[in-house]
Amino acid sequence: MEKVQCLIIGSGPAGYSAAIYTSRANLKNVLFEGIQPGGQLTQTTTIENYAGFPVGIDGQQLMAQMRQQAVNVGADVRSGIITDIDLTKRPFTATTDAGSQIQADTVIVATGASAKYLGLDDEKKYSGMGVSACATCDGFFYRRRVVAVVGGGDTACEEAHYLSNLASKVYMIVRKDYLRASAAMQKRVMEKDNIEILFNTNTVGLFGENGVEGAHLVRFKGTDREEPFDIAIDGFFLAIGHKPNTDFLAGQLTLDQAGYIVTDLATTATSVPGVFAAGDVADPRYRQAIVAAGSGCRAALDVEKFLAEQ
Ligand code: NDP
Numbered sequence: 001m002e003k004v005q006c007l008i009i010g011s012g013p014a015g016y017s018a019a020i021y022t023s024r025a026n027l028k029n030v031l032f033e034g035i036q037p038g039g040q041l042t043q044t045t046t047i048e049n050y051a052g053f054p055v056g057i058d059g060q061q062l063m064a065q066m067r068q069q070a071v072n073v074g075a076d077v078r079s080g081i082i083t084d085i086d087l088t089k090r091p092f093t094a095t096t097d098a099g100s101q102i103q104a105d106t107v108i109v110a111t112g113a114s115a116k117y118l119g120l121d122d123e124k125k126y127s128g129m130g131v132s133a134c135a136t137c138d139g140f141f142y143r144r145r146v147v148a149v150v151g152g153g154d155t156a157c158e159e160a161h162y163l164s165n166l167a168s169k170v171y172m173i174v175r176k177d178y179l180r181a182s183a184a185m186q187k188r189v190m191e192k193d194n195i196e197i198l199f200n201t202n203t204v205g206l207f208g209e210n211g212v213e214g215a216h217l218v219r220f221k222g223t224d225r226e227e228p229f230d231i232a233i234d235g236f237f238l239a240i241g242h243k244p245n246t247d248f249l250a251g252q253l254t255l256d257q258a259g260y261i262v263t264d265l266a267t268t269a270t271s272v273p274g275v276f277a278a279g280d281v282a283d284p285r286y287r288q289a290i291v292a293a294g295s296g297c298r299a300a301l302d303v304e305k306f307l308a309e310q
Contacts, residue, residue, distance in 0.1 A: 004030045006303050007104035009082045010245075012039025013289045014110035014279025016066035018303075019075035022108075025304045030076040030102065036042045037079065038063035039112050040242075040280070042288055043134045045162065050290050059136075063288075087252040087272045106225050106274045106306055108299045109249070109261060113242035113280040113287070118150065122206035126236070131213025133238040135159035142167045147235035149216060150203060154175060156239035157185035163237065164192045171231060172197045173217065186243030203236075203308055204228075244281045253277070268299040276302050 006022045008015050011033040022029040025237045042049060042058040048056040069085035071077055088202045091103040115133035117123050123131050135149070139162060147167045148153040149160040152174035154306075172189070177199045179186050181225040191197050198217065205216040215236060219227040244260045246253070254271035261270055261277040268276040278299035 001093075001101050003091060003103040004028045004076075005110060005307060005310075006102070006106045006300075007092070007102060008108045008110060008281065009030070009069065009094075010034050010039065010112055010281070011037050011063075011077070011083075012041065012061075012110060012112045013066060013293035014112070014236050014281075014296035015039075015108070016063075016070045017293040018108045018110060018165065018278055018300045019070040019296075020066075020073055020100055021297050021300030022303060023070065023074040025300065027304065027307070028076075030078060030104075032078055032079050032082050032096065034079045034111060034245075036066070036112075036114075043137055045136050047289065049288070057159070060247045070262050077199045084250075085248065085252070087249070087275055088212075092154060094272070104210065105310075106276065108268075108294060108296070109246075109253075109270070109275065109277045109281055110243040110262050110279045110292075110299070110305060111238045111248075111281045112292075113244045116241050116243050117238055118240065120203065120205060121281060123236075123238075126206055126208065126212050129210070130208065130234060131206070131236050131238070135152050135162050135168075135237050135239075138235070138237075139163050139166050139234075142235045145173070145234035147162060147237060148173055148203075148231065148233045149237045149239050151178040151239035151241070152181060153239065153241065154181045155241070157189045158179040159237055160195050161185075161188050161192065163235075170192065170195045170301060171209075171233065173201050173203055173215075174199050175202050176200070185232060197230075200310055206236060215301075216240075241278070244284075246281060256284065258284055268295060270293035276306075 004026045006029040008031040044059040046056040069255045082099040118186045146169045148171040202221045261282040276299040278295040
């Protein structure tokens with residue numbers, strides 16, 4: 001069976017930074033890109049808060065450059081998904097979606113997080129037919145149409161703002177009576193004439209013949225002022241946060257209540273010696289690309305130290 005010193009799972013800023021550092025430390029590594037090569041940044045537009053790019057950089061371009069840099073310094077970057085991993089004994093054994101197995105002395109889990117859905121049956125029914133969790137991926141299809149964005153955080157505001165430049169009208173469906181987003185993001189949304197915010201509103205269903213034609217909403221749900229109403233829309237965008245991608249670990253690492261990997265306070269060590277975690281999969285707090293990149297570096301240095309001590 002193929003054996004490496006460090007298996008890196010995930011290809012966001014954390015995974016690629018870990019690959020760059022482990023390669024430069026002359027460790028035999030392999031990185032599996034996972035379900036979404038390049039990670040969440042490939043789904044955004046310009047990134048303006050990653051230091052080193054004074055006029056911003058396109059998300060896809062940034063990730064392509066990180067990948068190229070990792071390859072240039074010797075990282076073994078492969079497409080493929082780790083579907084199973086046995087962390088009960090070292091070396092650890094991972095299985096890919098192609099059915100091959102690989103052994104690793106250490107593992108860096110950098111699988112990130114994925115968009116959350118409301119859990120409505122209609123979200124599945126209209127998946128790819130008007131329901132999306134990525135405005136920058138799918139917004140193009142809604143030029144001069146009417147769309148709704150669910151959520152009141154920074155992501156929702158960013159997506160609503162982006163869509164408002166394409167669509168004729170954007171509803172924001174916000175369950176509370178305020179936006180959770182930063183003041184700057186709120187201002188950008190408030191300044192757009194074609195964004196209408198529906199506060200205190202929940203979505204209970206979607207309708208349409210061959211795709212989304214509207215949403216069933218309820219204002220003041222669960223109170224005596226409850227008021228059901230419908231809106232006509234062509235697209236329904238979810239922006240209600242993310243869920244860490246930890247299912248494939250099958251309970252072998254200690255997770256917090258929301259499913260994030262718990263790491264040692266001072267390092268990236270997880271509950272299993274030799275397994276480290278970096279990026280959004282272990283970060284319920286910051287969830288920023290630059291933080292993820294930094295934690296990928298930390299994980300690689302932790303791997304180097306761990307192997308040296310063995
Ligand atoms: P957040 O957790 O900040 O916001 C989620 C939003 O979705 C909240 O308004 C929440 O409502 C709502 N929501 C959650 N679950 C449901 C549900 N079941 N039904 C209806 N509404 C729901 O997530 P974000 O993805 O917006 O942001 C994550 C992090 O990334 C934050 O730290 C954010 O600041 C950061 N970020 C920064 C950006 C930037 O600086 N440019 C851009 C994007 C994200 P409620 O308030 O009621 O809980």
